[in-house]
Amino acid sequence: MSLLERIRIIPLTVRVPAMVALLMMVVSLIISERVLNRLNDMQEQHLNGVAGTYFDGLSTVLIPAVLRQDVWETYDLLDRTRTMFQAVSPIETVVIGRDGLVLASSDPRKIPVLSALPDAFSDRNASGDIRIDWQSDTGFGTRPLIYQGKTIGTVHASFDISHLVAERYQVLKTLLATNALLALVFAATGYVLTRRMVKPVTTLAQHMRASATGTPNTIPLAEFPRRNGELGDLFHGFNALVEAERERSALTRRLAEEEKLASLGRLASSMAHEINNPLGGLFNSIDTLKQHGANEAVRGTSLSLLERGLAGIRDVVQAALATYRPDSTGRPLVLKDLDDVRLLAGPVVAGRKQTLTWMSNTADIVLPVLSGSTVRQALLNLVLNASAAAGNNGSISVEMRIEDDHSTLILSVSDSGPGLPDAAARVLVSSEPWPAAQSAGGLGLWMVRKMVEDARGHIQLRRSEDRRTIIELHLPISLPGEETSHAA
Known part of the structure; x- marks a missing residue:
């Protein structure tokens, strides 16, 4: 040194x-x-x-x-x-x-x-x-x-x-004694004055370090400098920053909770619709069995219908449980996670008489780097938004492919709607805060961006030849020095 x-x-x-x-x-x-x-x-x-x-x-x-x-x-x-x-x-x-x-x-x-x-x-x-x-x-x-x-x-x-x-x-x-005494007096005075000047800065630094390691707290008025000035303005600015951060955090938590409840409401209604549709046929099958159960052909047909209907209901419930069960083990992404999205969004798509095209060039892969619940939820939000944008009798296209020598999973979603508004596009590809995302009506898109960032990926927007907006999620499926695991 x-x-x-x-x-x-x-x-x-x-x-x-x-x-x-x-x-x-x-x-x-x-x-x-x-x-x-x-x-x-x-x-x-x-x-x-x-x-x-x-x-x-x-x-x-x-x-x-x-x-x-x-x-x-x-x-x-x-x-x-x-x-x-x-x-x-x-x-x-x-x-x-x-x-x-x-x-x-x-x-x-x-x-x-x-x-x-x-x-x-x-x-x-x-x-x-x-x-x-x-x-x-x-x-x-x-x-x-x-x-x-x-x-x-x-x-x-x-x-x-x-x-x-x-x-x-x-x-x-006499000169030496006088000068030594004056130097000592000036040094002691400088020490006292410097401590008084540095004390507010030290107090501010302590609060900043405490804020960096935990929840930021405002500086009590008792610790403010006695005289207002530049340091007093700095203390007030720090407290204003802490208050703004608290409000922003509270708003973020509240909006996240509202989005969660909204998503749960949409999916609950979708599940109710998906379950309610086959219930009428199932009850008809039961009535048929009650009346014509002795007929072997009728009995076989009715039991087969009952089995397929119950299996469909079971698949919907299992997909919903897999989506919202806490993923404490960090389960890796598998292809069935993406198929669950098609099943969960099916009632919404069917209710609007829309066409859902599902394309995939991937095998039954296992991607340990990606979180299954995170990627599934991001894709589900995009599909639901695409369904809302496409309107009745519209069309939705979902494509899954692996590129860049098996290092990137690309999920693309497009619809036949009028195109993604500029405000919503900025929510996906920029770093707008929560209020901007809320005013743009793109809270779900903001959640998609956060989920993709959590998976260390990025989002790209492009236009197709027929002027459709295509949203692509680029997700890395391997890290440097790691290899992707494939399971047939």
């Missing part, structure tokens, strides 16, 4: 105070550097002024003695003026004669008379200005002795500047 990535994972409540403290340290360094430079300039100016006063006083009294090359008088003057200029804190003073040799010094034992000025002492004063050596707490200065425009000697002096160094140290220590 790179340094930048490590910094990004640090909480914002830590990053912001750290950045504030770092910024304060940078500003403190810049300010401290400027203050110390200014202090250095002021101290040098002060030292130049004091040393200039010292050199002015010495020059006035030393010129006569230097002109006479009087060593003792020069030394006496240096010794007497030391007490006069204690405020300057001279450490060592050396007078050089016109011959360049030492005429007198404040410490004759260290620098004897008529000796050459030490090279190190001379190098430090080569420029002739007051120079400061902060390492040794010493300042150095040089003043030529001029009489009638001629240089008759030179005065070299060193000064104790330890008080200036102590002043610099005291200022530096």
Whole structure:
């Protein structure tokens, strides 16, 4: 993990105070550097002024003695003026004669008379200005002795500047302590302010995570920011979104329940019609048996009619039970599931005197990837809608085929009606919400689309040569790496 990535994972409540403290340290360094430079300039100016006063006083009294090359008088003057200029804190003073040799010094034992000025002492004063050596707490200065425009000697002096160094140290220590205290105060203030700013965002994030893992809940007013603003608008927006989602979910459940009840009502009436049709013939057969049961031919004919009628009723009941029994085992799709659709829709088609064409090029297959109840219900809804669109004496066509090297099951439904309206077509092939589906009158079509999506398939719409609308359900019957199981 790179340094930048490590910094990004640090909480914002830590990053912001750290950045504030770092910024304060940078500003403190810049300010401290400027203050110390200014202090250095002021101290040098002060030292130049004091040393200039010292050199002015010495020059006035030393010129006569230097002109006479009087060593003792020069030394006496240096010794007497030391007490006069204690405020300057001279450490060592050396007078050089016109011959360049030492005429007198404040410490004759260290620098004897008529000796050459030490090279190190001379190098430090080569420029002739007051120079400061902060390492040794010493300042150095040089003043030529001029009489009638001629240089008759030179005065070299060193000064104790330890008080200036102590002043610099005291200022530096004060700056560091002040800047450290300010950085700490700013960091603590930044931490408190950042926590207050981030707290609403943290609260919102917690509610969003909770909503993602369960039922979304609105944020209580007690957790709202104290002041209205962008964050307050964000909280209100989140609550409005949660309320809208709750209403949408409730509407979806209610519409699904209504569609379920409507489908059950249609199928119940269809079953009643399918069962009621053969009942009259069955009762007639029973009456015939009662009256002519002794006749073997009549008895055989009547029993055969009874057997076929009861078998038809049994098939209708079994198909309905298979359709609406909870499919907890995820039973795979078999060809008989599709044949049940023809049986269940038969009464509706017959009641409208319609023609139902049922075409299939499939064997008795078993498709483990698809759910039998889901596909059967989707096809049944399409057939019932096609019957309603075709009207009396219309025609309905249902075709089942397997294409794409046995990887796709295609179920197509068409009718002789005026064609599928654009609003209903959008329900099938788009992602319109429940209200749009309801306004288009295509709630059953919306359920078809959901069932096909659950089976990982898709829907295609096309027009035939005679302008019929053909609805095709493309359902995958195998996944990558899987093979379709066929059973004859």
